[in-house]
Amino acid sequence: MKVSIFSTCLVDLMTPKVGIAMVEVLERLGCEIDYPASQVCCGQPTYNSGYLEDSKLAMKNMMLAFESSDYVVGPSGSCVAMFHEYPKIFKGDPDWELKAITLKEKSYEFTQFIVKVLGITDVGASLDGTATYHRSCHMTRLLGEKETPFQLLEHVKGLHMEPLKNSDNCCGFGGTFSVKMPDISEQMVDEKSSCVLDTGADILISADMGCLLNIGGRLSRKGEPVKIMHIAEVLNHRNPVIAKGGSQT
Structure with a gap:
């Protein structure tokens, strides 16, 4: 294909x-x-x-x-x-x-x-950690896609997913919105960041880098060590194989 x-x-x-x-x-x-x-x-x-x-x-x-x-x-x-x-x-x-x-x-x-x-839900990925997922507004509301990221994340071995409160709320990025309305955007990303922290997750996943850069930037300024990962990076991740004798392969 x-x-x-x-x-x-x-x-x-x-x-x-x-x-x-x-x-x-x-x-x-x-x-x-x-x-x-x-x-x-x-x-x-x-x-x-x-x-x-x-x-x-x-x-x-x-x-x-x-x-x-x-x-x-x-x-x-x-x-x-x-x-x-x-x-x-x-x-x-x-x-x-x-x-x-x-x-x-x-x-x-x-x-x-x-x-x-492709009709695939398990791509053979593995990632140890606790994560939460942010839905992007345009993917959810305009493209109308709500399920496929979760169907794929469900099959990532070692990954525990925590639900994100107010998951449908915008993160405040909105492309030019964050530039035109910075004060409102700041309040929105603060609310989203707080919801991420409330999950206790050490990884924030999304399918849109605009959202991840916005939320990740706010978390970084707050000194919060939450790792941001695009879902492509998660699905491409594989835990190292421990060979006999204890060495990684």
């Missing part, structure tokens, strides 16, 4: 290890990976800020970048959800509406693709 990677801006520029983890998991599951080099931003930041026509330039570029792809998989429900908005944005456009529909129909968030397309 051929899969094109949609890296997203945050992963590409700030946390490339997440992209590497995603690729390694998909390759281990038998996928043939490519990376269209002409991809750029999906257009979401400017679109959400009201710059529709300017955003369309980036959107058209993305439709062309992935035009020959069989499947498009990204490590962000938020960014993939933006692809799913393209048909509405280009509705009635004789040159771009069909391309927008085609991209939407073959685009999946990482965990969504593994469970719903």
